[in-house]
Amino acid sequence: MKKNKWFQKLYVWLIMAFFYLPIVYVVLFSFNESKSLTKFSGFSLRWYEKMFATRAMMESIYYSALIAIIATVVSTIIGTIVAIGLSKSSRLIKQVVTQVNNLPMLNPDIVTAIGLMLLFSTLNVPTGFFTLLLAHITFCIPYVILSIMPKLRQLDENLAEAALDLGCTPFQALYKVIIPQIREGIVSGALVAFTMSFDDFVISYFTTGPGINNISTYVYATTKRINPSVNALSTLIVLAITLILVLSNVLPLIKARRMKNDEKAA
Amino acid sequence: MKSFRRLVNPYLVWAALMIVLPMLIIVFYAFSEQGNDVIPVKLTFDNFVRFFSDSIFIEVLGRSLKLAVVTTIICILLGYPAAYFIAQMAPDSQAVMVLMVTLPQLINMLVRTYAWRGLLLETPFSPEVKVYIGMVYNFLPYMILQIYTSLSKMDPSLVTAAHDLGCDEKMAFLKVTLPLSIPGIISGITLVFLPAVSSFFIPKLLGGGSYVLVGNLIENYFVTTGDWNFGSAISLIMALVILVSMYFTRKFDYDKEAV
Numbered sequence: 001m002k003k004n005k006w007f008q009k010l011y012v013w014l015i016m017a018f019f020y021l022p023i024v025y026v027v028l029f030s031f032n033e034s035k036s037l038t039k040f041s042g043f044s045l046r047w048y049e050k051m052f053a054t055r056a057m058m059e060s061i062y063y064s065a066l067i068a069i070i071a072t073v074v075s076t077i078i079g080t081i082v083a084i085g086l087s088k089s090s091r092l093i094k095q096v097v098t099q100v101n102n103l104p105m106l107n108p109d110i111v112t113a114i115g116l117m118l119l120f121s122t123l124n125v126p127t128g129f130f131t132l133l134l135a136h137i138t139f140c141i142p143y144v145i146l147s148i149m150p151k152l153r154q155l156d157e158n159l160a161e162a163a164l165d166l167g168c169t170p171f172q173a174l175y176k177v178i179i180p181q182i183r184e185g186i187v188s189g190a191l192v193a194f195t196m197s198f199d200d201f202v203i204s205y206f207t208t209g210p211g212i213n214n215i216s217t218y219v220y221a222t223t224k225r226i227n228p229s230v231n232a233l234s235t236l237i238v239l240a241i242t243l244i245l246v247l248s249n250v251l252p253l254i255k256a257r258r259m260k261n262d263e264k265a266a
Numbered sequence: 267m268k269s270f271r272r273l274v275n276p277y278l279v280w281a282a283l284m285i286v287l288p289m290l291i292i293v294f295y296a297f298s299e300q301g302n303d304v305i306p307v308k309l310t311f312d313n314f315v316r317f318f319s320d321s322i323f324i325e326v327l328g329r330s331l332k333l334a335v336v337t338t339i340i341c342i343l344l345g346y347p348a349a350y351f352i353a354q355m356a357p358d359s360q361a362v363m364v365l366m367v368t369l370p371q372l373i374n375m376l377v378r379t380y381a382w383r384g385l386l387l388e389t390p391f392s393p394e395v396k397v398y399i400g401m402v403y404n405f406l407p408y409m410i411l412q413i414y415t416s417l418s419k420m421d422p423s424l425v426t427a428a429h430d431l432g433c434d435e436k437m438a439f440l441k442v443t444l445p446l447s448i449p450g451i452i453s454g455i456t457l458v459f460l461p462a463v464s465s466f467f468i469p470k471l472l473g474g475g476s477y478v479l480v481g482n483l484i485e486n487y488f489v490t491t492g493d494w495n496f497g498s499a500i501s502l503i504m505a506l507v508i509l510v511s512m513y514f515t516r517k518f519d520y521d522k523e524a525v
Contacts, residue, residue, distance in 0.1 A: 015410075021385070084273060087270075097274065108508060111292070114494075119287060201467060219377060238373055
């Protein structure tokens with residue numbers, strides 16, 4: 001048994017090594033002195049300097065963040081409203097909306113992407129920031145609805161009725177009674193929306209216009225040449241995501257420990 | 267509370283316009299071709315005839331399916347033991363491991379693939395092998411997390427019961443653990459196979475121009491050639507192939523459950 005456990009740990013760590021190999025590589029080579037992608041010749045910050053000096057690159061970070069933030073806010077608001085409406089709707093409407101929402105979630109991204117591209121072209125909408133944003137909002141909403149619906153199903157219907165009986169307007173009932181109870185679903189929906197939008201390449205590639213690139217489409221467009229400043233950009237993303245993930249996982253732990261200590265002190 | 271029903275109405279219009287209409291436009295493009303000044307559009311089956319009468323297109327479709335199937339199988343073979351071993355660890359280590367599997371996934375897919383391009387640049391691997399490495403790298407975390415979720419939901423006393431009833435380790439695994447983790451494998455397959463069939467930037471970045479898949483064909487016809495009709499027909503064929511394969515995967519799942 002002991003030997004077995006040893007083998008199990010080794011196997012898991014080998015898989016982890018596979019997962020982290022390219023990340024370590026990118027971070028290391030972002031500090032490379034030369035342009036080579038295979039030989040590390042010395043430490044330098046030139047690729048970071050180049051990254052900050054390359055306007056298109058900085059713009060791609062800006063657009064990725066901006067689109068992700070707006071798409072998250074808009075799709076979370078719309079998704080929450082629709083989910084609440086759906087929970088009171090007839091079974092037919094529920095089924096129709098669920099099936100339609102399944103389309104972008106089950107279809108390959110490339111099909112959703114060319115569908116939107118053809119739509120924009122048919123309606124004569126010039127592609128650019130606006131179409132990119134519209135596309136992102138469109139594919140985020142179904143995920144938000146999907147993460148809120150289970151919370152709504154657990155909700156006690158009588159609570160909202162009670163609020164109305166006690167003199168709340170429907171809007172007050174919504175915002176004082178229903179929303180606080182489904183908050184968890186809304187937050188996880190927003191997180192999914194943000195990740196989906198920030199990570200998206202395929203749909204962005206087909207729905208954006210000239211001059212508007214997010215990080216994904218920028219990296220795709222520059223891969224024809226060797227460009228080590230992409231490594232610097234990647235390192236920044238790795239750093240940001242690690243920081244967010246560690247903070248969001250460690251902070252609750254610290255908080256919990258402090259609360260425990262406070263209790264002990266009291 | 268019935269008044270809340272009306273909240274859905276604007277979204278019905280939005281979904282019809284942004285989700286349903288685009289699909290209909292793809293179908294329309296696939297079954298038509300650009301005409302002349304007198305008749306601007308002509309309905310036709312030619313795009314499909316063209317696809318199925320050219321062996322190159324069939325070959326590309328076959329290659330994409332093979333890539334997706336092999337990637338999925340490798341992900342199950344590598345991912346199942348990993349998920350199983352993680353599920354055996356102490357609860358704290360499990361949480362850390364899940365976090366560690368999730369973290370690379372949150373990093374932009376293009377960025378991760380670009381990293382592999384540099385890593386594999388001067389390796390002797392063939393373009394095909396490089397594409398497989400990139401595919402497995404991108405999709406393995408999904409498989410591990412799905413299988414892990416189904417394993418961690420399992421009641422451990424079931425395995426103990428199997429031991430008490432005379433099963434050895436191997437029998438207990440084959441008769442209890444494996445069948446109970448099939449739903450995890452199936453959802454893993456959905457998350458790997460589906461995007462794998464249509465992937466186009468991994469083959470392009472890692473395989474160079476030499477490794478063409480259905481996704482690359484669609485990209486070429488939309489971006490380079492501008493033949494949207496034929497491009498739409500290819501996407502429709504691909505969507506259909508995926509639909510049929512998913513149907514059989516699900517059916518397999520139900521049949522298993524019925525036994």
